[in-house]
Amino acid sequence: MQLLTTIDRAKLERSAPLAESNEFAIYQLENDTYALVHRHVGAGVDWQAITLSGDGIFRVSELLTRAARSLYRDMAAELSKARKS
Numbered sequence: 816m817q818l819l820t821t822i823d824r825a826k827l828e829r830s831a832p833l834a835e836s837n838e839f840a841i842y843q844l845e846n847d848t849y850a851l852v853h854r855h856v857g858a859g860v861d862w863q864a865i866t867l868s869g870d871g872i873f874r875v876s877e878l879l880t881r882a883a884r885s886l887y888r889d890m891a892a893e894l895s896k897a898r899k900s
Contacts, residue, residue: 816865816866816867816868816871817865817866818863818864818865819850819863819864819865819866820861820863821861821862821863822850822852822861822862822863822864824854824861824862827840827842827850827852827862830842830843832852833849838853838854838855838856839851839852839853839854840852840854841872844866847868847869848866848867848868849866849867849868849869849871849872850864850865850866850867851864851865851867851875852864
């Protein structure tokens with residue numbers, strides 16, 4: 816895993832992302848190396864990335880899923896309290 820404060824934007828723009836949503840995308844760099852890229856919208860701002868192996872993507876996705884569930888539970892609890900009031 817590597818944190819890249821800048822990544823070759825021109826090279827990535829020629830490739831189709833494997834997955835994308837708004838400012839984020841995942842690109843395949845090599846056989847088993849992928850980059851989760853924050854594609855800044857503002858002009859003059861470098862794109863940043865974290866590189867991961869295929870296995871790393873699965874492990875990180877599990878962590879993100881757990882975090883999302885926790886956030887959802889917290890949000891649902893707050894909404895439930897607000898509805899009772």
